[in-house]
Structure formats: C-alpha cells, structure tokens
Amino acid sequence: MTEIDRVAERLRTATRIAVLTGAGISAESGIPTFREAQTGLWSRFRPEDLASPDAFARDPTTVWDWYRWRRELVDRAAPNEGHTAIAELQRRVPGTVLITQNVDGLHQSAGSEAIELHGSIRRARCTACHAKREWSVDESEFPPRCNCGSMLRPDIVWFGEQLSEAQLARAFAAAESCNVFLSIGTSNLVQPAASLPWIAADRHALVVVVNTVMDGQHHAPNVVHLTGKAGQVLPRLLTPLASS
Numbered sequence: 208m209t210e211i212d213r214v215a216e217r218l219r220t221a222t223r224i225a226v227l228t229g230a231g232i233s234a235e236s237g238i239p240t241f242r243e244a245q246t247g248l249w250s251r252f253r254p255e256d257l258a259s260p261d262a263f264a265r266d267p268t269t270v271w272d273w274y275r276w277r278r279e280l281v282d283r284a285a286p287n288e289g290h291t292a293i294a295e296l297q298r299r300v301p302g303t304v305l306i307t308q309n310v311d312g313l314h315q316s317a318g319s320e321a322i323e324l325h326g327s328i329r330r331a332r333c334t335a336c337h338a339k340r341e342w343s344v345d346e347s348e349f350p351p352r353c354n355c356g357s358m359l360r361p362d363i364v365w366f367g368e369q370l371s372e373a374q375l376a377r378a379f380a381a382a383e384s385c386n387v388f389l390s391i392g393t394s395n396l397v398q399p400a401a402s403l404p405w406i407a408a409d410r411h412a413l414v415v416v417v418n419t420v421m422d423g424q425h426h427a428p429n430v431v432h433l434t435g436k437a438g439q440v441l442p443r444l445l446t447p448l449a450s451s
C-alpha cells in the first residue's frame with residue numbers, strides 16, 4: 208500500500224475533514240503564488256508597497272492598478288483538478304470544511320463553499336460606509352467608487368490588518384474537531400492560518416501536507432507528506448471515495 212492509498216483509506220472513513228489551501232492550489236490554473244523564488248509575486252513586488260493600508264493611503268491608484276492586473280489573471284483562469292477534487296470531497300463528505308487563504312474565488316467556481324480567510328479579489332468595500340459590492344476590471348471610474356461617493360478598496364486582508372473574527376472562529380473550530388486535516392499548496396508562513404495544521408495535529412487528527420516542495424512544512428508522527436502537484440495528488444486521494 209502506498210502512502211497515498213493509506214491516506215485515501217483514512218479519508219474514506221473520515222466524517223469531519225478540514226482543508227486549508229494556499230496559492231499553490233491555483234498555480235496549475237495559471238495564478239502566480241507569492242513566495243516561490245522566480246515566479247512568486249513577492250519576488251517581484253514589495254508587499255508594503257501594494258498590500259498594506261499605508262500603501263493604499265499613499266497611492267490608491269497604484270494599489271488598484273495592481274489588483275486590476277491580478278483580477279484580469281483571475282478572470283481568465285478556470286478551476287483545475289485540485290479545486291474540483293475538493294468540491295467533490297465536500298459533496299461526498301458533508302462534514303468537510305474548506306478554509307482558503309486565496310482571494311481568487313476559484314474554489315467557489317468549482318462548486319465549493321469556502322471560508323475566505325484573506326477576503327476576495329472579486330469584492331470591494333467602501334473606505335467610508337464599509338458597504339461591499341462586486342467590482343469588475345472595466346468599471347467606468349477607476350479607482351472605483353461606492354454609491355455613497357467615497358473610494359472603494361479591495362475587500363482583502365492586507366498586511367497589518369485583522370482577519371474576520373467570526374471566520375477565524377469557524378476555521379479554528381474545524382481544525383480542532385476534524386479527523387483529517389489537509390494542508391494544500393501553502394508555504395505555511397502566514398499566521399494565523401499557519402497554526403491550523405498544528406492545532407489539528409495536537410488534537411490527534413491525521414495531517415496531510417500536499418505540496419511540490421516540503422521545505423519548512425510540519426513534521427510530527429501524525430503528519431504525512433505527499434509531494435506533488437495538488438491537481439495530480441488530490442484526484443488520486445479521492446478515487447476510493449468515488450468507489451465506496
């Protein structure tokens with residue numbers, strides 16, 4: 208029995224599954240990750256110039272231009288086999304909670320319901336009245352404005368900002384109560400999301416890390432590493448579920 212077969216068998220009997228995803232799951236859809244050496248966004252741009260409240264206060268147009276460029280990439284992208292496999296897992300095992308750090312909305316496009324810890328690139332919110340609405344790359348006015356007349360900002364959690372407490376509470380509850388925790392395509396460097404697999408491991412869940420590179424990932428007796436692309440590993444994990 209291979210490691211993948213063993214994990215697949217455990218998933219077949221699990222009733223509560225938590226899944227944490229990061230930029231790596233969308234890499235096969237053509238969306239750049241953040242920290243990979245040559246291609247990651249943070250190797251080409253400085254987060255403090257583009258993804259912080261100070262940057263937006265200094266130069267909202269530059270920040271919006273960057274999000275518009277990223278939104279164009281997202282609008283051209285389609286969910287891949289990894290997103291689809293997770294959506295299928297949620298359908299087959301209703302106690303599956305998906306927690307994503309991604310803002311691209313590709314999980315939802317694949318049919319998943321997800322806790323979006325870092326917000327959504329498809330939504331904007333008003334800097335004055337805090338109303339939220341969808342925005343598109345061809346808004347008549349750019350940076351886009353709210354109905355109240357004030358400037359909108361991307362509805363994304365920037366460096367130095369707090370995550371939604373309600374969403375965080377749901378994510379922690381899922382990590383605390385799951386039988387199996389899948390950590391997929393994340394460098395696990397950004398808190399508080401990076402704590403979630405540890406919480407699950409401390410509660411004796413099986414933690415499964417799926418990543419192309421295992422540097423810096425969790426190591427413990429109940430942590431299994433499946434090295435490979437999410438779009439290839441995840442469908443293989445689900446095969447026994449499909450036949451059960």
Ligand code: OAD
Pocket residue numbers: 228229230231232234235240241242243247258308309325363364365366391392393394395396397417418419420435436437438
């Ligand atoms: P990172 O760029 O830090 O990590 C992406 C991970 O995906 C790396 O560990 C890669 O090895 C792995 N990877 C790449 N391609 C893969 C594939 N096809 N299959 C599986 N794994 C693959 O991205 P995140 O961990 O998501 O925050 O970064 C966390 C947060 O930092 C982001 O949400 C973002 C960023 O600053 C905000 O924008 C608020």
